[in-house]
Amino acid sequence: METGAVAPPVTYENWLNCFDLLKSSLSYNSEIVEIIKKGSFTNTGYIAGQFNNKLADAITEMLNKRISRFVKDLNMLIAFNELSDIVPLFAKLRNQFKNCLFFLDFDFLDSAIKFELEQSVKNQTKKFWNDTVSFLNGQTLEYSNVDLEDSLFLIRRIKLFDETEESVPVVKK
8 A cells, every 4th residue: 555545544444444554564664654643533432442442453463463573583593593683683673662652642542541552562562572581591591602691681781661651641530
């Protein structure tokens, strides 16, 4: 789909098409996301719940695709002993995880929903990140691999999310 032909989504059907586009994409398309961020939606009633569910599904699918690709690339790097490329792979994954937070720019989305989705994304990604680092740490201990240990030192210095990026839920009176 050409980005010039895409208008900011305003109807539920438009949004479903955008979510499908995001789910099917293997990489982050900043042009598409910028167009989506300009969209609007009347987020009330039953349809609002459906919209929120579809948004959550799209985000989950985006995360799963990025994680699957990362695992495939990581396994390949380890198999071919290309350990110097592991750190850039983690940095790329961090950026892809941050890109999955595009919904934070939706003005029409309820702040409580944004907060819940954001926490869900961050919790899932932090768990995956920590589990992967832990696995690699086990590999360094098991095989006494100094190159992997050097890579892990650098990976541990990568901040998955900045502390200033933490959102605070807005409590409605």
